[in-house]
Amino acid sequence: MKASDLFVRALEAEGVEYVFAIPGEENLDLLESLRGSKIKLVITRHEQAAGFMAATYGRLTGNSGVSLSTLGPGATNLVTAAAYAQLGAMPMVMVTGQKPIKTSKQGQFQIIDVVDMMQPLTKFTKTIVSGDSVPALVREAFRQAEEERPGATHLELPEDIAQERSTMPVLEPSYTRRPIAEEKAIHRAAQAITAARRPLLLIGAGANRKLTSNMLREFVDKLGIPTVTTQMGKGVIDETGPHFVGNTALSDHDFVHRAIDQADLIINVGHDVVEKPPFFMRPGGAEVVHINFNAAQVDPVYFPQIEVVGDIANSLWQLKERLEPQGHWNFDDVQRIRDALQKHIHDGAVDDSFPIRPQHLVKEVRDVMPEDGILALDNGMYKIWFARNYAARSPNSVLLDNALATMGAGLPSAMAAKLVYPERKVMAICGDGGFMMNSQELETAVRLKLDLVILLLRDDGYGMIKWKQKQMEFGDFGLDFGNPDFVAYTESYGAHGHRVGATAELKPLIDKCCKQGGVHLIDVPVDYSDNDRILNREIRELSGRL
Template sequence: MTDTRTTPKKASDLFVECLESEGVEYVFGVPGEENLDLLESLSDSSIKLVLTRHEQGAGFMAATYGRHTGKTGVFMATLGPGATNMVTAVAYSQLGGMPTLAITGQKPIKHSKQGRFQILDVVDMMQPITKFAHQLHSGDNIPSRVREAFRLAEEEKPGATHLELPEDIAAEESTARPIPASVARRPSAEPKAVRQAVEAIEAAKSPVLVIAAGANRRMTSNMLNEFVEKTGIPFVTTQMGKGVLDERHPLFLGCAALSSGDFCHRAIEDADLVINVGHDVIEKPPFFMTDAFEGDARGKTSKVIHISNNTAEVDPVYFPQIEVIGDIANAIWQIKEAVTPQDAWDFKRLLCYRDAEIKHSDPLESDDRFPIFPPHLVRQIRQTMPDDGIICLDNGVYKIWFARNYTAHLPNTVLLDNALATMGAGLPSAMMSAMLYPERRVMAICGDGGFMMNSQEMETAVRLGLNLTVLILRDDAYGMIRWKQANMGFDDYGLTFGNPDFVKYAESYGAHGHRITSSEHLADVLAKTGEAKGVHLIDCPVDYSENDRILNHDIKKLSAKL
């Protein structure tokens, strides 16, 4: 009998065997000739290849897989232009804390006869935007390098890793075998730090909880819910912390979607203790540690407790006084078990800010003008989406409206990017969500600018047989930058463009196209597409004319009066 443990196999087969050992389900990508050995090995594996129309789309899908599952999403490309096309998606997963492995091909490194044709130092290019980047020099080293890439991708803070597999290394033989993952547990927070946090919470008069991106992990949601129910401490979320707790909760104070001056920002400023859970300075800060935190005109000072897997990165506006470092869910559990709710706590003023925000938002959300008014659009989408429905936002000014006004009911049901904040990710993210959760309703919400950056993935969505709604908010401009331009007092210049007929564009891919003509029509189309199979694109004109007045002026004036 042949001993398979010592039988040589092609290195690309070994590479795929290592991926299978890590539990990889999909590899997304656009292969090139330098990947053909790997492609052949994948064809005989349990892993499904998802061929996309651009490497960026493959990377966004892999990152979204990582975000939903906590497991590493894998995507591949060839050398040179294929690798450079990956870069935005690699940075997206690195900054956003989504575990991924990017695999690139390369010309033979031992006996190449093509000079410098298409040659870039891809590993050197990837190193600043990954946790780990490595060129494989030997088939025998594949198991250890693959295991290391997966370990680092999933270790807190999760992020991007990269492996380059040259043609000649992929074709050589090896007797090596996959290395199984070890059983590892994240360390628990130090009891003395927990005690300090508990004492600070009990001594406070009006503490507030801020839930950020790092809290968006399994188990953390349950622990935070128990903490809020026991203590009655109200909470704010950052954009990437949306949905960790159900935002219909009476203690929800809002999402810190604007930079400052919103109602929830005023609540944080009035609190004398901020319990900041999972904060990452990669996000726009939900509060600034100046003024009230250093002592305001009334002599009031505030403190910040930093609860996270990692120590706080010192920043000009963020320098917490107490740090509780370790597994976040465990840290919250320890604090929850030890803390005693205090009769002296008073949250009336904090809660009044949320009441004022709702009072301000209600008439805006009821405005059914056409083209569609953004707050009204958000209300319509929320009304049509089930509790577990998933919306995947591209980047644009509408992201602010959805972050502020769309109440998330469950974790990872509002996928937006407040780290790299790239355009073009909405459609691929929704495609991945629809693949993972075919029984749930999924909607990509894109501006016309962001949609056109990866619109070719409509073909991929149709080919995969996905059930998906793609809502395009059309203003024929780069709306967010136009909003900023207006706020800075500059002339309206250089930010408008033309668009294709989106209905015909969708139909050309084999999808279904719909063009909105009124608010009532939007409600009808949303209801019908929610029940229908297949890929549906909705061309929805939007009215952004009041963005500057409402977001930059009205909200700040109203909140300052409270």
């Protein structure tokens, strides 16, 4: 068969459901092959959005999302999405076209070395130079994208290679099982946990995939050990449960950091070096048990004394079977810290002034969204407030990016989440800065007939950097901008636009939009003026008393 047909057959063998794409003329053979496939082609309005959607698909399913672009500018537009998937450990396979490599007639027109460009951003990148090599290279791209640690891979399919004939068979995915931790490591970790007086469980990004959530919940329920999560570990355990302390939304001085400081043993599950370190190890400080798929990457602030390397869920099961709650464990201080944090969150949430304060906004969203509802956060000041104050109930129900931390991913990520889980409520939460970086995807969402709510938080500036600027006493310089009429802008795409004029209008409007169906954007003026006072001075003062 033609190599492009073989390529699509290989995608089908990998279980691919969607290809998110902006094709070019170098992809036309592949496009024709996709036309006869059950794989759905989703055309986006920017390659970056196609990549964000593919990466989010991978994040939610554990199976590689696929994005497709042409050569040159199409491929360069995938670079940010490649870094997003690679740093965020989201399995994604990118496919780019290329001019004929055997008989070129156009010189260097649009040609850059895409494979070389993708090298530092991917786990694997290759030009396909023969139709016969298609099955093996597709299989390898998917294997590497999905094995621990997941990430981005890339294949370049030149126009003339796509037209070649091949008799090679498709390679089916192999059956694999992840290795389990050595018994001696489990025994040593169990001894350390038993002997500790104030153990603390810390859940990171690596635990928010591969179905570790159920075992983590059993581990916590049986032992009652207080639990803290990183931003990308959010939702692995139910954050309304009695053992959840809080999320490391801030870099330092928040209540949860007091809980971490007082622990004499930290059970660090799914640690990922891409996240800001939630604690710093010091000689003579708390002992650390590292539980992960891979060995620890040691640096000056992270050098665990005990490493349990293997499938996380199996390691937790083995530990759970060996351990019992200990009478000498003392969680009184952590409980006091947890209570103080919950009071601080509650006190801020009752402020119903307008423009709306972020603490109250988070409460209103939590009240409306169902337990399994999915939030897809873009990057901005609000991300800290949602990470800290929003009680997630299930894994990957709060999709935020604390790895590349790129703006512009919120709307495409929400769209992908809705495709994966059409029965669940999905909301994109975007600042006005990040939203405008991929706002054209409103058309894609309308065309796909998605039921989607976009909460647009408008402060007419780059609020996160303003907050940082204020901390450095720069004053307020260079970060304000103008905005379109977001209601009219949204309606020009055939979606529904709404504007909040009072805080009391927000909750009923969100509820109405969620129930009505279709694509809805809600323009919400937000007031970040108290960020510095609350997140820096007030929290530092209150937590310092504990």
